[in-house]
Amino acid sequence: MSTVPAQDFAGRVALITGAGNGIGRETARQLAARGAVVAVNDLKPEFVEAVVAEIRAAGGQAFGVVQNIASREGIQAAVAQAREQGGRFDVLVNNAAWVRYQAVPDIQPDTLERMLDVGFKAVIWGTQAAAAAMDPERGGAIVNVASTAALRSTLNSVVYSGIKAGILGLTRAAAAELGVRHIRVNAVCPSAVPTEGTQRNRNAERDALRIARTPLGRLGTVEDIARGICFLASDQAGFISAQTLAVDGGVTFTNL
Numbered sequence: 001m002s003t004v005p006a007q008d009f010a011g012r013v014a015l016i017t018g019a020g021n022g023i024g025r026e027t028a029r030q031l032a033a034r035g036a037v038v039a040v041n042d043l044k045p046e047f048v049e050a051v052v053a054e055i056r057a058a059g060g061q062a063f064g065v066v067q068n069i070a071s072r073e074g075i076q077a078a079v080a081q082a083r084e085q086g087g088r089f090d091v092l093v094n095n096a097a098w099v100r101y102q103a104v105p106d107i108q109p110d111t112l113e114r115m116l117d118v119g120f121k122a123v124i125w126g127t128q129a130a131a132a133a134m135d136p137e138r139g140g141a142i143v144n145v146a147s148t149a150a151l152r153s154t155l156n157s158v159v160y161s162g163i164k165a166g167i168l169g170l171t172r173a174a175a176a177e178l179g180v181r182h183i184r185v186n187a188v189c190p191s192a193v194p195t196e197g198t199q200r201n202r203n204a205e206r207d208a209l210r211i212a213r214t215p216l217g218r219l220g221t222v223e224d225i226a227r228g229i230c231f232l233a234s235d236q237a238g239f240i241s242a243q244t245l246a247v248d249g250g251v252t253f254t255n256l
């Protein structure tokens with residue numbers, strides 16, 4: 001079997017928010033390996049440079065979009081740059097998030113606002129900007145990165161679970177509205193996977209508990225999640241819209 005991935009994204013332009021690290025970075029790598037021209041967004045220029053360099057070194061096509069997407073202007077500018085520099089606009093992966101876990105009495109206005117700006121409002125403004133940037137005939141795909149926390153809640157996650165559950169609702173509503181323009185909108189729900197962003201909430205004991213409760217008997221990886229995102233963005237999912245795909249080793253809908 002060939003180890004070279006199919007070039008099924010050849011000629012397509014894909015913008016991934018928060019692609020400087022973690023799940024976003026791996027999604028950028030996989031889309032580029034499948035032929036996409038990847039617009040690598042992050043607010044940290046050094047992360048963007050590193051990911052773009054890595055993709056180019058592997059023979060892929062990428063350019064950097066350094067932009068804070070926590071405002072309507074920011075995500076609009078990111079989409080506009082991707083469209084202009086790439087020459088077209090096909091795929092948006094709304095991946096960026098800024099996350100704090102706080103118990104109900106500890107929730108503060110500044111953390112709530114920032115989580116909403118990066119993790120929720122940017123998905124709405126991004127959907128608006130991407131839909132306008134996509135070719136009306138050809139359409140495109142939007143993949144929103146939610147979380148299994150949207151489906152099954154845990155402690156200290158009123159804000160996080162609320163935002164991610166909201167993303168599933170807006171995914172379905174956007175799919176309803178944008179289907180007429182051949183735009184598919186779907187969401188992935190990753191379970192906990194080791195990344196920079198989750199480091200502070202992980203320890204060996206918690207990981208062991210998660211593994212014991214997971215039918216597939218291991219933690220997920222960023223590669224696992226990125227494969228789910230790429231599937232939903234690809235033509236293989238050409239008749240799939242308004243869906244939520246849990247990429248979680250089976251942990252969310254089972255009870256071990």
Ligand SMILES: NC(=O)c1ccc[n+]([C@@H]2O[C@H](COP(=O)([O-])OP(=O)(O)OC[C@H]3O[C@@H](n4cnc5c(N)ncnc54)[C@H](O)[C@@H]3O)[C@@H](O)[C@H]2O)c1
Nearest residue numbers: 018020021022023042043068069095097147192193195197
């Ligand atoms: N890692 C997990 O276990 C897990 C589980 C479920 C869901 N998720 C979701 O997956 C997504 C990615 O998570 P991750 O763990 O890879 O995160 P991460 O923290 O490792 O990376 C996120 C990236 O987003 C960037 N970013 C943050 N705010 C930004 C902004 N305003 N503008 C542009 N870039 C910004 C950061 O600089 C960082 O490079 C998030 O939506 C997260 O909620 C992650």
